[in-house]
Amino acid sequence: MPLKAMEIKAFSPSDKPYRKPDGQGMYLEIRPSGSKLWFLKYRIDGKEKRLGLGSFPDMSLADARTARDKARAAIQAGRDPLHDRKMTKIERRVGAGHTFKSVADDFIQTKLVAGRKAQATIEKARWYLSHLEADIGKRPIAEIKPAELLASLKKIEKRGHHETAIRTRALASRVFRHGVATARCENDPAHLLSGALVTPAVTHRAAITTAAPLGAFLRAVDEYTGGPIAKIAMQLAPHVFLRPGELRQGRWEEIDWDACTWTVPAERTKLRRPHSVPLSHQAITLLRELELHSGGFELMFPGLRSHLRPMSENTMNGAYRRMGFGSDVICAHGLRSTASTLLNESGLWHADAIERALAHGHSDAVRGIYARGQHWDERVKMMQWWSDYLDKVKMGGEVIPLDRALSV
Secondary structure (H helix, E strand, O other), X not given: OOOOHHHHHHXXXXXXXXXXXXXXXXXXXXXXXXXXXXXXXXXXXXXXXXXXXXXXXXXXXXXXXXXXXXXXXXXXXXXXXXXXXXXXXXXXXXXXXXXXXXXXXXXXXXXXXXXXXXXXXHHHHHHHHHHHHHHHOOOEXXXXXXXXXXXXXXXXXXXXXXXXXXXXXXXXXXXXXXXXHOOXXXXXXXXXXXXXOOOOOOOOOOOOOOHHHHHHHHHHHXXXXXXXXXXXXXXXXXXXXXXXXXXXXXXXXXXXXXXXEEXXXXXXXXXXXXXXXXXXXXXXXXXXXHHHHXXXXXXXXXXOOOOOOEOOOOHHHHHHHHOOOOOOOOOOOHHHHXXXXXXXXXXXXXXXXXXXXXXXXXXXXXXXXXXXXXXXHHHHHHHHHHHHHHHHHHHOOOOOXXXXXXXX
């Protein structure tokens, strides 16, 4: 017969525990200490088990019945509520030792460091994740909810750093997915926030894409009165299409004077594969001049304070500003856009040859493999043609419009 709330209060302890059934497998156990505990008795695969539901009066009769019905529904669905409870305790205990920061550190170590990503990529990842450390760094990763992650990202956004907020969310998502893959959390709350942040307007790197301004820029570089190493870096950059970091961290061992090539090793390239650059006569001349200043060192462009470290990543851009070229006119990375735009507009060169010269990847894996093995001879001709073109625009003489240039 079902129990009544009033009679439960009247149950007195005895020398031995005794039970009072309520129905559907639930009963109240009264112990000699006077405690009254709710239990649900059930069977899984023929084996009898009992699930503790709570103690009276903290859990009332009505609440106990609600818990019983919930447990019975789980049993009918094929689950074992006692096993579920055990696993939840284990997950909480394990999860308490796996904070967001510890999983993030493991992600960086196993996916980025072990994956041989560029040091700049690794440092950038640490910087993005540092924005979340104060709010959720010490929180068990399995307990982090979308709302608290969003609150942390909104702090970044409120400072006007919209792009940083978006990139931080994306990197946090990779950390959560790493946590899921290593059984340290069950879901990725960052994924649910993909549309919750302000999308900044796309801004392209400043680049000069017409002949006359390009000529003026090249002449200004030749007239630069700063350090000779920085000057040669600025003179060489338009001829080789390298990313600024690839250029300034160059080592003399990468230059093959006989083959007239500069091969950037895989660990310094964005795509993590070696990239060879055919060197024009003009580029070779500039490198020979550079050799007079840094030929005795490993680094081609050593910094002012130590020859063991490359020149600062801001050296060239800082020089451009002092020369009077604003950030909306030119930047070191924008010289790649200059070459890409004008070479494509010339109509003389295969698009894949230009992309390979820029060390871009290819979305089509098969075509990418083909492209890597082709176009070398064309690239050699293209790089010499491009350096000759730069000389012409720098002289300020008559330059044949690119769309009417003769094919080679």
